[in-house]
Amino acid sequence: MRxxxxxxxxxxxxxxxxxxxxxxxxxxxxxxxxxxxxxxxxALGGVAVWQWVVEGxxxxxxxxxxxxxxxxxxxxxxQAAAEFAKRxxxxxxxxxxxxxxxxxxxxxxxxxxxxxDGSRLGMQRHVPLAYRFAFxxxxxxxxxxxxxxxxxxxxxxxxGPSHNAFVGEGWQRIALLLGGGVAVGFGTRMAGxxxxxxxxxxxxRFIPRSLIATATFLGTAIAFTLVTxxxxxx
Numbered sequence: 001m002r003x004x005x006x007x008x009x010x011x012x013x014x015x016x017x018x019x020x021x022x023x024x025x026x027x028x029x030x031x032x033x034x035x036x037x038x039x040x041x042x043a044l045g046g047v048a049v050w051q052w053v054v055e056g057x058x059x060x061x062x063x064x065x066x067x068x069x070x071x072x073x074x075x076x077x078x079q080a081a082a083e084f085a086k087r088x089x090x091x092x093x094x095x096x097x098x099x100x101x102x103x104x105x106x107x108x109x110x111x112x113x114x115x116x117d118g119s120r121l122g123m124q125r126h127v128p129l130a131y132r133f134a135f136x137x138x139x140x141x142x143x144x145x146x147x148x149x150x151x152x153x154x155x156x157x158x159x160g161p162s163h164n165a166f167v168g169e170g171w172q173r174i175a176l177l178l179g180g181g182v183a184v185g186f187g188t189r190m191a192g193x194x195x196x197x198x199x200x201x202x203x204x205r206f207i208p209r210s211l212i213a214t215a216t217f218l219g220t221a222i223a224f225t226l227v228t229x230x231x232x233x234x
Contacts, residue, residue, distance in 0.1 A: 048200045057125065058201030061139070062194040068132040078129060085126035089113040092121060166228065187217075 051059040071078040090113050097110035113121065147153035158164055158173060167176050188194040191213045193202065202210020 044196075044200060045204075048196075048204065052201070058197055058205075060193050060197030060201065061136075062188040063197060064132050064135055066189075067127070068129070068136065071129045071132070081126045082128070089121045 048059040051057065057063075090110070093113055094110040097108045100106075101108045144153070158169075159177075164173065167173055184194075191198065192209065193213065195214075195217065198210040198213040203214050
């Protein structure tokens with residue numbers, strides 16, 4: 001009886017079959033299955049909850065990168081935001097009420113903010129630059145450790161034989177990677193978030209725009225996979 005491989009490290013090679021010559025390299029692709037999907041889901045969900053508890057915001061990689069770049073580019077504004085976060089929320093609410101009354105001519109009683117638990121206003125949520133850098137660096141370190149422990153770590157300049165067989169090599173591969181990166185960056189800014197922000201945080205809170213965004217990029221990925229699978233004759 002053939003011994004069954006561990007579920008987190010199973011290898012399965014595709015059997016050769018007649019396909020288009022350009023796609024023949026796909027027959028040598030080795031499929032690797034790692035840890036169970038539900039374990040990864042629990043880990044990602046736990047990170048999203050931890051982010052909300054610690055920072056008071058939804059998990060979003062694109063947002064972290066954007067805010068890190070803005071903080072590095074404009075240190076004075078970031079320092080002013082840090083000082084603003086230290087102010088008493090009731091003083092801020094009183095200043096807003098006074099400015100509104102001066103603009104409209106109508107006296108407004110400033111609302112009171114309960115600071116007994118040390119909470120702040122949403123506009124006062126400031127995350128130190130070091131925290132954002134550590135968060136993004138930990139993503140890289142975590143992926144590196146996982147690949148080293150799994151034995152799949154390798155330095156390479158492509159996305160594997162399947163990618164090369166589908167798009168070719170040389171300038172075609174570079175152009176596709178650059179174009180895809182620009183499209184992803186532009187899309188995440190236009191959509192107000194990425195797969196982590198919309199898919200994890202937004203969908204968990206049933207935010208309509210997150211549900212629409214997630215359905216859109218997942219639907220596009222599924223459609224693309226079906227099309228490429230049909231082209232490859234799988």
